[in-house]
Amino acid sequence: xxxxxxxxxxxxxxxxxxxxxKKEVLVxxxxxxxxxxxKGCMCSADAIQAVxxxxxxxxxxxxxxxxxxxxxxxxxxxx
Numbered sequence: 001x002x003x004x005x006x007x008x009x010x011x012x013x014x015x016x017x018x019x020x021x022k023k024e025v026l027v028x029x030x031x032x033x034x035x036x037x038x039k040g041c042m043c044s045a046d047a048i049q050a051v052x053x054x055x056x057x058x059x060x061x062x063x064x065x066x067x068x069x070x071x072x073x074x075x076x077x078x079x
Contacts, residue, residue: 025052 036043062078
């Protein structure tokens with residue numbers, strides 16, 4: 001009985017840590033899906049998170065460039 005409880009706790013911990021590691025989605029899922037559909041393709045739910053991750057990466061690079069230029073405002077040229 002102890003083994004089942006321990007296993008259940010470990011499994012619950014893994015799920016909680018997986019959810020915590022995901023960042024907030026920065027894109028509007030319906031808009032992304034509509035754009036993909038307009039091009040004749042289908043969009044999976046995982047693709048939305050991947051697009052959001054790309055946005056995070058792009059913003060991180062822009063912020064780094066902005067700070068390197070001694071500014072606090074991210075401008076189009078930083079992107």
